[in-house]
Amino acid sequence: METLIEYQNNLLENIKGNFFRFLYQVIPWNQRMIAIKGLRGSGKTTLILQHLKFGTEDPAISLYVTADHPWFYTNTLLDLADQWYKHGGRILYIDEVHKYKNWSRELKNIYDGYPKMKIVFTASSALDIYRGESDLSRRVLSYNLPGMSVREYIELVHSIKLPRITLEDILANHSGIAFDINKQLETPLRLFKQYLISGYLPFTLENKEADYLTRLFQVIDTSISFDLAFIKDYSSTHAAKIKKLLGVIAESAPFEPNITSLAQKLNLGRDTVNSFLQHLQSAHLLNLINRPTNGVAALQKPDKIYLENTNLSYALKPNPDIGTIRETFLLNQLKNAGHEVEYATKGDFLVDRKYTIEIGGPGKSAKQIEGIKDSYIAADEIITGFGNKIPLWLFGLMY
Structure with missing residues (x-):
């Protein structure tokens, strides 16, 4: 867990608040489960890190992870939620969730098993969230982040x-x-x-x-x-x-x-x-x-x-x-x-x-x-x- 927190903090040092993609103001961040999809490079990672740094009332209860981090070689998303919840955590930002094999089932289990936990995750625009192994349609609000406008x-x-x-x-x-x-x-x-x-x-x-x-x-x-x-x-x-x-x-x-x-x-x-x-x-x-x-x-x-x-x-x-x-x-x-x-x-x-x-x-x-x-x-x-x-x-x- 310490490894993940250190990784998050290193990223947050370089996150600035001088420019926000339009979707930042559109998303109802208080919802329990939010999905942000988009083309690689469209700014999904920066968007969720900006919210963690500038938009949460208490950053101490928020944790950012990327689903392809080596920590997940020997741990699951469910392990992460359980450990973070026991440490007082209440918000998880999970980046690149499509790189995690059982993402749909475990997100459903986290949502159902930890009712006080909020989850924001990003994924490739090609991911069909509503056709995952487990049905998230009644749980998740999905948003698309396109490339920039003029x-x-x-x-x-x-x-x-x-x-x-x-x-x-x-x-x-x-x-x-x-x-x-x-x-x-x-x-x-x-x-x-x-x-x-x-x-x-x-x-x-x-x-x-x-x-x-x-x-x-x-x-x-x-x-x-x-x-x-x-x-x-x-x-x-x-x-x-x-x-x-x-x-x-x-x-x-x-x-x-x-x-x-x-x-x-x-x-x-x-x-x-x-x-x-x-x-x-x-x-x-x-x-x-x-x-x-x-x-x-x-x-x-x-x-x-x-x-x-x-x-x-x-x-x-x-x-x-x-x-x-x-x-x-x-x-x-x-x-x-x-x-x-x-x-x-x-x-x-x-x-x-x-x-x-x-x-x-x-x-x-x-x-x-x-x-x-x-x-x-x-x-x-x-x-x-x-x-x-x-x-x-x-x-x-x-x-």
Whole structure:
């Protein structure tokens, strides 16, 4: 136990309180069991350590552990809870819980056996908490921590705090919002371009652009080779084919997939390819969208495939197409802000089955969405808009 406390204290020395991810203010920390999932590098560890250091009323009753610590070679999570409880502990922060084999069963036992103990744990975004060996659905509140928005990137890297703006406010009052924001930002388009290349994950603060993309590639590799392989019980052969699938997608995304063709290229069955696509989406490496439909049709195959964020585009392909980058960005920000996004019949995206958005450059016209109610243009390379033409970068302020 002393080893774990010393390990925690060493980490806490380097935890700062000058920047908090948006989710910090969203989570109801007083709940008994909280799960935080997300892509590697999104800031899950920092988030829970910040709460331990700055957010708990009594840090002395709180303990942080990582599930892959050597202490667990000869001890269990249940052992940890029992010993910590007997020492007066009442809160456990368990990092990387997916690396612990019996995580679901033991978390359930801790929850049921120690009713005064609170548990906060993090896991890979690919982990299905509700399908663990033991059912935690009635016990846990689950939250997802995506990569950063443009708003968060600007605050982290440039120490400029901007307000969160809802989609509805952007659509209704984008000119006034852009005018106010531009008072604080001298070069919004330059900052936006930096974000698109290397601003999605918080380790951008520590790395130059080339180093960031190298580290991001390592995140991709580890997410597939270790996290997905462990959670989905993949063999090394399957992990290699998933990487190849991601590479094929990166070359062509966004595109309407031919599952039969992909299956032939990878020497896999159609159902296996569909499963791999879903797993890559759950790991926050892809975004899959469908045309508006109801029932099982939406589960058959995606109608269009995107990489999950624009930084992945730059990491996996030199000089990605700017049109692809624009679409990838808007889809990513809308989904991360909690909106339903579908493949529109006219225009690019149908949002919340209400708003149609067409994406393009500064000269983009409204021809493709003419006559469509609640339709808008998200235009890149403009600082302010007019009418239904909105600066693309403004959609980076939604979370």
